[in-house]
Amino acid sequence: MPPISLTVDEMADITSFLYFLQFTPPPGDPERxxxxxxxxxxxxxxxxxxxxxxxxxxxxxxxGPWESDIDLAREMWNHAGNMYGTLPAASQEWPRLTEREVAxxxxxxxxxxxxxxxxxxxx
Numbered sequence: 001m002p003p004i005s006l007t008v009d010e011m012a013d014i015t016s017f018l019y020f021l022q023f024t025p026p027p028g029d030p031e032r033x034x035x036x037x038x039x040x041x042x043x044x045x046x047x048x049x050x051x052x053x054x055x056x057x058x059x060x061x062x063x064g065p066w067e068s069d070i071d072l073a074r075e076m077w078n079h080a081g082n083m084y085g086t087l088p089a090a091s092q093e094w095p096r097l098t099e100r101e102v103a104x105x106x107x108x109x110x111x112x113x114x115x116x117x118x119x120x121x122x123x
Contacts, residue, residue: 026103033108040095042105045086056090057083064113069106072113 006014037043045057066072087094097105 026100028100028103028105028107030104030108030111033104033106033111036097036101036105037108040097040101040105041092042095044092045083045090056086059116060109061112061114061116064110066110066113069110072106072110 037046046060063075064072066075084094
């Protein structure tokens, strides 16, 4: 069997991939995520139904689905500025979450993301 031959670019790609693996978060639990969603105050602004009068933020079922956690994290990051200005008016504090809680919350939001679009399509 001949030795494996890699170009410099191929080796850089493999090294980058292996380095990235250490940053892959543990998978979240959507069941813990829904409890966190409710208990941390997310549901106060992101109500299950956009028709509710106290809905401040978007119905998360209408967002997504996302291709990856990175896409979802990007959308949440871009939304953070709006949240930062709105939270005090809603008598809410900025959420402080552990890595596990973030993973669980992402798992829940990914689970419900796009479901409203799917429901509308089926009607």
